[in-house]
Amino acid sequence: MQFRTELFPTLSPHPISLDQGVMTLGSCFSDGMGQQLQQYKGRALVNPFGTVFNPLSAHALLTRSITYNTQDLHTGLVEREGLWFHYDFHSSFSHSQAEGLLAQLTEAIEQTHRFLEKTRVLLLTWGTAFVYERLDTGQPVSNCHKILQKQFTKRLLTVEEILQSFQQMQQLLQASFPAVKTVLTVSPVRHAKDTLVLNSVSKSTLRLAAHVAQEQMEHVSYFPAYELLLDDLRDYRFYGSDLLHPSPIAEAYIWEKFAAAFLDQEFNQFIKTWQQIQRDLAHRPFQPESQSHQRFLHQLLAKLQSLAEKVDVQTEIEFVKSQIKNS
Structure with missing residues (x-):
């Protein structure tokens, strides 16, 4: 008798080798996947701009990095309680002086551009289709930095908006770094602050956009992290204490599925070897x-x-x- 429906992700036509660079960018799920790659000695640049939840902000940061554009960074600066932040970057980027923050951001963009020059895989995770936009400029922000909410409007992106933004970024990426393949994922982490009902609307919007992108672009593939947690594991035992994030067991299971589908045979064999060495070291x-x-x-x-x-x-x-x- 069958008690669960196991999901087997489609094998990647471009498996990742141990010496290939992988850049992860997006929601906190990208952190987890990138850290796993680093743990097993993969060459990974993990969320170089901090966590980014909405697709438009992720694509904008990638576009900056691809084109090495640091010219108009000052337009996103905001000051709060004696510290400077940037609306396009995570709050881990902060400085007491605006010039100091701009130097940090420029360095992060330069680092990402250099890594893209020698990487082969972009693992891009979309977290939510809801976006906050500045009232003064109409521009979407990656982080509100605890600025009063009355200075922003919140709305749901459309599938068409996400696709147009993604396609524009991909055109630049392929023109500058044609060897880079993109793996799209939808974060399985639920955004309860949007309500569970609207979280479903948000995730379905992202999932449809990812499906269309995969169908239209041969260098884009999809890894079903979202479906692995919600449909394969499908139980609160596999969530953390907040009932929103996957538990360590679920994270390990999703990673194993990713490794089997997206890493080449030599990399997977190395992982087994390294796991034993880690046990020996401990x-x-x-x-x-x-x-x-x-x-x-x-x-x-x-x-x-x-x-x-x-x-x-x-x-x-x-x-x-x-x-x-x-x-």
């Missing part, structure tokens, strides 16, 4: 100076040194060396 013996443990450390060091040509394991090598006792 081992804490009762007798660290015993011959058996010292032999174990020498064997672990040899394993790490054999991987040094593929990935950066210098930190791990130095840690193991520090545990080996000179005879």
Whole structure:
């Protein structure tokens, strides 16, 4: 008897190898996926502008990075309680001086542009179809920075708006970096502040836009993170204590599905090897100076040194060396 419906994502026609760069951008789900890539020694740039929830803001930041445009950054500056923020960037970007903040933002854009030059995959996660727009300019913002809500209007984006913005960004991306493939996801995190009813409207808008984009562009694929949590796992056991975010078990399950569908065979094999090494590194013996443990450390060091040509394991090598006792 079957008690659940398991979802098997479509295998990517462009699987990611261990040495290929991956940039994640979007909602907090992008953080989790990017951190998993980094944990397994993948070359990943994770949410370089902080979390970005709505598609228009994500596309605008990518456009800035692709074209290396820092000319009009000052138009988004806002000051609150002695600190300067920018409407297009996460609140982790702040400074006591406007010039200092602009320097931070310019550096982030430059870093992202340089990474795009040598990356192969953009993992873009849309979080919500609701957007806040400034009353004074009509421009959408990525973050309101606790400015009074009366200075913004909130509305639901249309599928057409999202697609037009995405297509314009993709045209620039393909013209500048034609090797980059885009993987779209819709965040499975529910935005309860919009009410659960409107959250469904928002997510369905994003999902339809992602479907059309995938159908229209051969270099765009879709990873069903949203469906894996809501339809495959489909139980509150797989949510965190806030009942909105996926639990660690759910995150691990979604990651395993992503790895199976989007990482190549060599990368997946390396993940298994690295998981065992991580367990070895975490081992804490009762007798660290015993011959058996010292032999174990020498064997672990040899394993790490054999991987040094593929990935950066210098930190791990130095840690193991520090545990080996000179005879």
